[in-house]
Every structure is written in C-alpha cells, then in structure tokens.
Amino acid sequence: MTACHAVHPGNEIHNGSCVALVGNPNVGKSVLFHRLTGQYVMVSNYPGTTVEVSQGKLRNLQGVTLIDTPGVIGFPSRSEDEQVTEKVLFHSDLRTVIQVGDAKNLRRTLHLTIQLAEMGLPLVLALNMMDEARMRGLEIRTDVMERAFGIPIIQTVATRGSGIADVENAINAAYPVNLEIQYPPEIEQAIQQVEQLEFDSPISKRALSLLWFVQDPVCEKWIEENLPQSVQNQLDNIRSYLINKFPDGIEIVIQQSRESFIEKLVHESLLEAKNASMSVKRLSYLTTHPLWGIPILFVVLYAMYWFVGVFGAGTLVGLLEEQLFGEIINPWLISISEKVIPWVILRDFLVGDYGLWTMGVTYALALLLPIVLTFFIAFGILEDSGYLPRVAVLSNRLFSAIGLNGQAVLPMVLGLGCVTMATMTTRILNRPRDRVLVTLLLALAVPCSAQLGVVLGMLSAISLSAALIWGGVIFLVLLLVGWLASRVLPGERTPLIVELPPLRMPVFTNVIFKTLARLEWYIKEAVPLFLLGTVLLFALDTAHILPALIEALKPIVTGWLGLPAEAASALLMGFLRRDFAATGFFVMQSQGHLSNLQALVSITTITLFIPCIASVFMMVKERGWKITLGMVAFILPFSVLVGGLLMRLLSGLGWGL
C-alpha cells in the first residue's frame, strides 16, 4: 500500500482557538457536539437539519470553541449548506478538525477523510454509529486505518456517550498530517506546478489545487479574493490544460484514485458478515412502496391532524382560552383593574377590546401556543423517525408537476410549523431556482401552525364542505402558481437524488429538546410582534384613525371581498402576521359577525397573504431585496384577487345560503 500513497507529518504548530466537527450529513455530528460541549443543538434523522454553524465551549479544554457544521457529502461543495462548512475549513483559526463518520458506511466516510487529510490540518476521525455497524455484522480494524492515514481513529456511539473521552484526549494530541494519494501523472504534475507558485494557502497547496481543478466554488472565491492576478492567471492555465486532458471530467479521475486507495484499505480493515434483513428494513421498504406507501402516509397525516388539530387546537385551546383565560384570569384581571386603575384609557390599553392582556397575551398564550407546541412535538417525532425523506420519495411525482422534486417536501412540511424557519431550510435544496420557487410557495400558500389552528377551528364551525373548498383552493393555487413560476423561472427541473436514513425509534429527550428550542424561537419571534400589533391596533382605535383606515379599505374589504367593514381591522393585523388576521376573523365569526360564506372567503384570502414580518425579513436575508419585493408585490393583490373570485363563484353557486 505504501506504493500508492504517503503520509508526512506536517511541522506547523496549530494552536488555534477552534475545533470543527465535520462529516457527512446525518452521522451524529450534532449529538457529538452536545456530548463535547454540554450544549444542545438540533438533532434530526434526516440530512440537512443543520444549515448554519453552531458554536460552543469545549468542556475539557479551556478557551477552545467547538464548531458544529452542516453535513457535507464531499468537496466540491454542491449546496449552500455545504459551502458553509467549507468556509469554516478555509477561514477559521482551526486547532483540530474532528471528522465524524458513519461506521457502517466506511467507504463513504473515508472519501471525506482523504479530502480532509490532504488539507494538512490536524485531524481526528470519530467512527460513530458503531452500534448500528455491529448490528449489521460489520467489524472494523481501526489500527490498520490509523496507520494508513496517520491519524487517531476512535470508535464511538455518540447517542450512548461511548468513546467520547477518547475523542477529547485525541483533540489535544492531534497533529497535522499530509496524506498524499498518488493521482495520474498529469494531475500530479499540475499539482506540482501549483505548489511551485508563491502564495500562502489556508489549507495545503495540494488540497487547494485539487479543489481548484474540480471547480469548487468556495476555493474559486478564495483564490479570486486573495491571490494576485498573475497567480490567478497561472492557475487558470494549469486548470485549462487539465480540462483538455480529461474531457470526461477531472473529478471522476480523482475520485477513482481515491476509490482504489479506499478499496484496498477497506479490504484489510473491514470484516463483513452477511446477515438476514431485519423487520425495520421491511417497514422501510413499505413506506416507499407505491401501493402501501400512500395509506401509511395517510395514517401518519391523520395522526398528526388528530394530535395538532383535534387535541391541540381543540382540547388544549378550549381548556386554556375559554376556561382558564376566558372564565378565570381575564374576568378577574378586568375587575381588579376597574378597582385600581382610575384612567379609562390605561384600562382599555390593558384589558379593553384591543387590550395588551385581553387580546395580545391571551391570544398568544392561550390560542397560538398550544397549537404551535403540539405541531412541533409531532414534527420532531417525524423528523427523528427518519420518515420525512420517504415522503420526499412518495411525493416526488406531485412536485415534479410544479417543476420541483420531492425534496421540496421537507421545507414545505416544516412550513406548516413555521414559514420563517422553513424559508431558512430551503438551503438544503441544490439549485437557486428551486430555492426561489419553494420560498414563493411557502410565502404564498403554506399556512403555518398558528394560522392553521385558527383556520381549522373556523372551518369546523362551518361545515366539512367549507374545509374541502378551502383545502382545494389552496392546493389549486399551489399547483397553478408553482406550475406557472417553474415555467417563468430560467433553468430546468432537477431530478430527485436523496439519501434515505434508517428508520429509528425517536429519542424522547431529543424530541422534547427540539420542541422547546423551536418554541423558544417562536415565542421570541411571534409574541413581541403580537403585542406590538395589539398596541398598534389600540393606538389606531383610540386616535380614531382606525375608522378612517377601515373606510379607505372599504372598496376592497366590502366591495370586492364582500366582508363587513370591521374585517378591515383584522386584515390590517395581517400585515404583521397573517395568523393575527385569522384570529381577528375567528373572533368575528364566534360573535356572529360573519356569515359562513364570509368566513370562508376571509380565511382563504388570509391563508394566501404574506406570512409575517419575520418571514419577510428571512426572505430578504436568504433571497435578497429584489426577489422579496417582487414576491410581496405579487402575493398581496393575488390573495385578495382569489378571495374575491371565490366569493363571486360561491355566491353564484348559492353556496352557504
């Protein structure tokens, strides 16, 4: 084996302030992060949950920061989240890199190990998921691999905490290595030419050249920003020569050299025992079965509907809003404030119609919180089970109709929880075109859990046919707009390529933690806005501006949508968050101010409205001002247009009379 590769110990000293966890998606990086820092980060059983880096202080090493990075399949990086990780390798003051690898997919793990070892940074490999590897009859001789790579390799089971102490020790002991795999002579020559150029590189020049040859975007950007034009030109020449030499692509040639190195190594270090398939595998097979997959999906959806819609939005909201707040807390507060607060205006501000407590806090805590809470619990369980990527497989055909692939289902389902969060998750999609499309559909037609809860409550008060009409309209809009947008946007559809993680039993503490973390995020984001909205409404009302605004909106609200004039105040709230508007309609409906037709039209319009201010900010952050403005300018009139058309159609048909 020494013939085809070499390991040189590097001699620079790395005493940087950061240690980075790097690895393929879904191998346990975030669990290990928790073990090493004591700090929780999102853990899910599907690739792409971590889209940003998280940082924490290492428990056993003073003053050293541990960085958890998004998963990478390999370099060159293909999606935005992979680029985030590569930038960490290029730009951080790194002391050690810990690669977390899936022991049961040894070849795949080692492909990344090679790339990291070539970079010449101090490297430790944590071979995680050893429990699953053993269960599948795999036995791994790490000593053989340690010698081949010249790095410490530790077998771990992150979820049970085994091997963690060894990883901690290895962080300190790790020293830089320079793995050199033998590539075909043309490539070796090109590498040598790059190595002779005068410049400083954050990773070994050998690794930098290899990334440059395969047109890695992060590497290209670094070179463009950091190297003088003369060096850039020389690099260009070297690469063009290679591209001519290997018309089928340089990447495959490089990969093949690595693959043959790995194949030899695996032959010596991996013992595979053939074993029979397990029942989990059979279930996994059923979930993507074209026939059985659909009923299973419906059972899952129904269970989710029952938990969030019936239990959360029905039972819990009933307990909190009607009984706890409506009958106990609020009457008590109102009577107290009548005694102790002499000023009517302050009393109104706190407990009046648009009172900070009676409207803001009550809705936020009693109406929205239970719904959001139950949704996040259900979503957390789904995430942890590994079922979601299977939904991507099942829904692929549907999404291909709107120019996307099944992978879009992940952000879409998360959007049912919180559109803002989901907009950030669109980073897992590989192409800018797909990200724009999904962002638009999320903003337009995916109701978030807070709104969904209120909407379902209103629909159940009308009739089943109302629910079907609402669902049908939203679904049609989704298909129509998606279909049109995918034709307008340049670029073609990307086919589905997705990894299916094993089905696992959800871990209770993990689900609870995730729910709490998301809830905290939601509360920080939504509740202040909700209170602000209430204060605004109160101010508009007391200053008697509200009537004027309502008057101004009248042609739209009463003329086009056929709603009572007071609905305008609810609609105004919708500019802050569309669920506030929905809540406003909910109250109007329960007070008998809306007919069935009006209720249906109002919730359809508001479902298609801009999600919330926070989501608009997130859109700006992820997609930029221009795209966001374009989307807002489309969504606002479009939602009102659909609402008015629906009203005319339904009243023409005599529905709801």
Next chain:
Amino acid sequence: MFHRRRKQRCARGYETNDQCLALCQVAPGQEVKIREMERLHPPYRGHLQAYGLLPGRCVRVITQSPVTIIQVEQMELAFEKSVAEGILVEPMQE
C-alpha cells in the same frame, strides 16, 4: 433476471445486452456492479459519485418504483428513473 419489457426503452442510447445494462432495467433484489456513468449529466454524476456511486462499486437494487432505490454499503439512495437510465451496470459474477 431483468425486466425484459423495459429494456429497450430506458437504456438511453447505451448498447445493452445480458452483460451490460442500464440500472433502471435491473430487477429489484439484484446485486450489480457499476460499469460507467458517462451518459449522466455531469452535476448529477458528481452528486452520485460523492455518495460513493463509482465505477467498480457493487450496489443492490431495492425497488424500481415509484423511484429507483438502491443500497450502497449500508446506505439507501433514492433517485429518479431519468438518473438511473444514465448508469450502466453489469451483473455480478458469482
């Protein structure tokens, strides 16, 4: 051992016979060896190769519908037929 019926339609111009066929023609349950991936659109080829789907690798086909799902090492990978068409495989010699 192969879906004879599908054979002609989905080989995307590859010359196929019993020794050499497109991945979409392989019946579920079979193990095959990847032979070449030249006909695949380069970005998708790169994506699959990053997962370790390289010429010489042995993979097992789990199902062909609704999409092609294969097992590489202990990992399951799902992709559309249009992708599977571009991968040429050969049966494993026992």
